Every structure is written in structure tokens, then in C-alpha cells.
Amino acid sequence: MRRALATLLVLLALAGAALAVTPSERLADPALEARAREISKGLRCLVCQNESIDDSNADLAHDVRVKLRERLLAGDSDAQAVQFIVDRYGDFVLLQPPMRPATYVLWFGPGAVLLLAAGGMAIAFRRRHATDDAVPPPLSDAERERLDRLMRETEG
Amino acid sequence: MMRRALFLLPVALFLALAGYFALALRPDRDPQALPSALIDKPAPAFTLASLDGGGNLSSDGLKGQVVVVNFFASWCVPCRIEHPLLMRLATQERVPIYGIAYKDKPEDSRRILAQLGDPYRGTGVDRDGGTGFDFGVYGVPETYVIDRSGHIRQRFVGPLTAEVVEKELLPLLKQLNRS
Numbered sequence: 001m002r003r004a005l006a007t008l009l010v011l012l013a014l015a016g017a018a019l020a021v022t023p024s025e026r027l028a029d030p031a032l033e034a035r036a037r038e039i040s041k042g043l044r045c046l047v048c049q050n051e052s053i054d055d056s057n058a059d060l061a062h063d064v065r066v067k068l069r070e071r072l073l074a075g076d077s078d079a080q081a082v083q084f085i086v087d088r089y090g091d092f093v094l095l096q097p098p099m100r101p102a103t104y105v106l107w108f109g110p111g112a113v114l115l116l117a118a119g120g121m122a123i124a125f126r127r128r129h130a131t132d133d134a135v136p137p138p139l140s141d142a143e144r145e146r147l148d149r150l151m152r153e154t155e156g
Numbered sequence: 157m158m159r160r161a162l163f164l165l166p167v168a169l170f171l172a173l174a175g176y177f178a179l180a181l182r183p184d185r186d187p188q189a190l191p192s193a194l195i196d197k198p199a200p201a202f203t204l205a206s207l208d209g210g211g212n213l214s215s216d217g218l219k220g221q222v223v224v225v226n227f228f229a230s231w232c233v234p235c236r237i238e239h240p241l242l243m244r245l246a247t248q249e250r251v252p253i254y255g256i257a258y259k260d261k262p263e264d265s266r267r268i269l270a271q272l273g274d275p276y277r278g279t280g281v282d283r284d285g286g287t288g289f290d291f292g293v294y295g296v297p298e299t300y301v302i303d304r305s306g307h308i309r310q311r312f313v314g315p316l317t318a319e320v321v322e323k324e325l326l327p328l329l330k331q332l333n334r335s
Contacts, residue, residue: 088289
């Protein structure tokens with residue numbers, strides 16, 4: 001029983017490491033393979049769309065993994081290898097969208113909305129505060145006279 | 157006056173957002189559709205062995221005419237859906253369509269074309285999908301319109317439909333052939 005449990009635990013621990021990358025795809029050079037893995041995590045599998053090619057079992061993800069490794073073996077830098085894929089599949093292949101004028105709304109939109117809301121609330125609070133503390137304008141002569149009269153009436 | 161404008165600001169913001177959502181949710185929009193990275197860029201260079209054994213199908217060979225390039229495979233089910241449309245385009249509209257057999261065994265490609273009819277003026281064999289990769293193909297069928305200078309002008313992902321052919325493909329071909 002205990003042995004079965006231990007086996008199960010070992011298997012479960014291994015399952016976590018099981019990724020879509022097949023042994024035949026791996027590069028012999030561990031450093032290059034590590035770079036390929038790191039880049040793969042940021043590349044979208046276009047068939048499944050919300051998985052990285054590192055996680056996906058799709059055929060296309062396999063192709064992209066292989067091409068990526070080919071580029072790295074050919075001596076490309078990480079950026080060059082990524083650009084090679086982007087040239088063919090577009091910015092959408094990057095899981096993290098790049099920063100450029102077309103994506104400014106995406107990157108800064110939420111912050112701008114937050115600032116706008118904070119600014120609006122600050123103005124509203126200040127205005128309410130100002131009306132709370134405001135000293136009312138002094139009484140006019142007619143009002144003072146009327147007040148005096150009322151006071152006299154209640155006292156008398 | 158200024159104050160009133162300020163009160164209208166949230167309404168305007170709401171309308172802008174609602175308008176954007178309405179646009180993004182309209183029924184004929186496919187959220188999975190992706191624009192090609194290659195629109196208006198030169199088509200990738202390729203030289204592929206011809207399926208019928210005679211000569212090559214190459215990107216240079218296609219230059220000088222407006223062509224439709226269709227990626228297909230015998231194992232691809234949606235390709236069968238669009239196949240009758242391709243046949244009609246080739247025979248009735250006389251559209252020059254060139255096929256690229258994507259990751260398909262040549263004998264399987266030949267068999268399917270013999271069975272269903274061959275709409276292609278020429279067919280290249282892309283056994284390992286390398287040419288498909290250069291085009292940014294992520295599933296067959298995909299259809300590209302390439303102009304005389306060899307630039308990709310349009311990409312259709314998935315099977316062509318009669319509507320897409322009538323409203324987009326044919327008008328585009330007409331326009332490109334005129335210019």
C-alpha cells in the first residue's frame with residue numbers, strides 16, 4: 001500500500017514536469033535548449049490561442065518549436081529568433097503584446113481610466129468639503145433687523 | 157454651461173464603451189480571425205516540386221498575374237467544403253488558382269484531386285509545411301490573393317464561402333486586374 005502510494009506520488013511529481021516538448025525536439029546543447037524553452041513560453045500557439053507553444057501539443061506548436069530551435073542553432077539571438085516567427089505570424093504570436101503606438105491604448109488605457117476616475121473623485125470631494133466649511137455670507141441689514149425682532153419676541 | 161458638459165462626460169464615456177462592445181460583439185465578427193502579418197508584403201519565396209511531376213511551382217513563376225494561392229490537404233475536412241467553390245471559380249470565373257498541398261503525401265493529394273476534380277492550374281508539394289510556415293499558415297485551408305508584383309493582398313483563413321467569394325474575393329480580383 002505504502003509502496004503504491006509512493007509510486008503514485010513520484011508519478012504525480014513527474015507529471016508536473018511533463019510538457020509538450022518531445023525528446024526529439026530537444027537540442028543537444030543544454031544552454032541553447034534553455035533559451036529555446038524561455039522563448040517558447042512567450043510565444044502563442046495560434047491554434048489554441050491561449051496556450052504557449054511550450055505547453056501546446058498542437059501540430060503547429062510543434063512546427064514553431066522546431067523552427068525556433070533551427071534559428072537558435074543557426075546562431076540567431078533571442079530577439080532575431082522571435083522576430084523570425086513574428087515576421088510570419090504577426091504580433092499576435094507574442095503572448096505579451098509589444099509596446100508601440102498601435103498598442104498604447106492597450107498598455108496605458110487602464111491607467112488613464114484610473115487617473116481620470118481618481119481625479120474626478122478628488123474634485124468631487126474637494127468641492128463637497130469646501131461647501132461644508134464655507135462661512136455663510138454675513139447677514140444683510142434687513143435680515144439682522146428681522147432676527148433681532150424674532151429674538152426679542154421669544155425673549156419677551 | 158461648463159458644468160453641464162462635465163455631467164455629460166460619464167454618459168459620453170459610457171456610450172463610447174458601449175459602442176465599442178457592440179462592435180466587438182456583432183454576430184458576423186469572428187473573434188478568432190487573425191489578420192495576416194504579410195498583407196501588402198511580398199509573398200515568401202518558394203520553389204516546390206509539382207504534384208503532377210512536371211516542373212516546379214515557384215513564387216517567381218506566379219509573378220506577372222493576379223493569382224489565388226490555396227493551401228489544402230487531403231486530410232483536411234473543411235477543404236472539402238470549399239472545394240466546389242474552387243471548382244466554380246476555376247471553370248466559370250476563370251480565376252487562376254494555384255494549390256499548395258500542405259503536409260500531405262503526394263499520392264493522397266493526387267487521389268483527392270482525381271476524386272473531386274482539380275481546380276488548380278498548378279500544384280506544389282509542401283511535404284514538411286515549410287512554405288506554409290513562411291506564409292504564416294496555421295491551419296488548412298487558407299487562401300491568399302497575390303497581385304502581379306508578387307505582394308500578398310488578402311488572406312482568407314478557413315474554407316471560403318459563397319458569400320466571401322461574391323463580396324470580397326471576386327471584387328478584389330477584379331480591382332487588382334484592372335489596376
